[in-house]
Amino acid sequence: MDVQTLAWILLGIALVGLGIYRQFVRRAIEPARLLVVPLVLAAYGLVQLAKEHTSALSLAWLALDVALAVALGVWRARTMRVWRASEGIAMAQGTTLTAIGWGTSVACRIATAVAGAALGVPVGLGAMLLAVGATFGAQNAVVIARAKRLTPSPDGAARPHRA
Helix, strand or coil: CCHHHHHHHHHHHHHHHHHHHHCCCCEECCHHHHHHHHHHHHHHHHHHHHHCCCCHHHHHHHHHHHHHHHHHHHHHHHHCEEEECCCCCEEEECCHHHHHHHHHHHHHHHHHHHHHHHCCCCCCHHHHHHHHHHHHHHHHHHHHHHHHCCEECCCCCEECCCC
C-alpha cells in the first residue's frame, strides 16, 4: 500500500466518522442534504466498480454486502429520535441504540470484508463506497419518511410517530 492510498483511506475514515458523529447532534432534517451525499458516494462507488475486475462471486458478495448495509441503515434510522421543534422544523438525533447500531454496522462490515477475503473476494474502493452510500442513504431515507409522518397534536405541536 502506497502513501497516497493510505491517505485516501484515512480521509475516508475521518469523513465517515464525522458523518456518524453528526447523527448524535440535534439537527434539522434537510432531505436534499441527507440524500445527495450518500447518492454521490454510491455513484462514485459504482464508477470505481466498473474499473475493477469483478467475478460472479465478487458481484454476489457485493449484493449481500449492500443488502446488509441497507438493512442496518434502516434499523439505525428506526432508533433515532425524530420530532418537530416548536418552529415546525423536523429534527433528528441519534440515541444510545443508534450508537449500538453503528457498532454493529462496523462489526458486520469488518466481518464481511474478512469473510470475503477468505473466499478470495477482494475488498475494493468501489465496494466500500457503494456500501457506505447505501447504509447512509437507507438510514437517511427512513429518517426523512419518519419526519414526514409526524402527526400534530391538539395544541398544534407535532408528536413523534412510532413505527
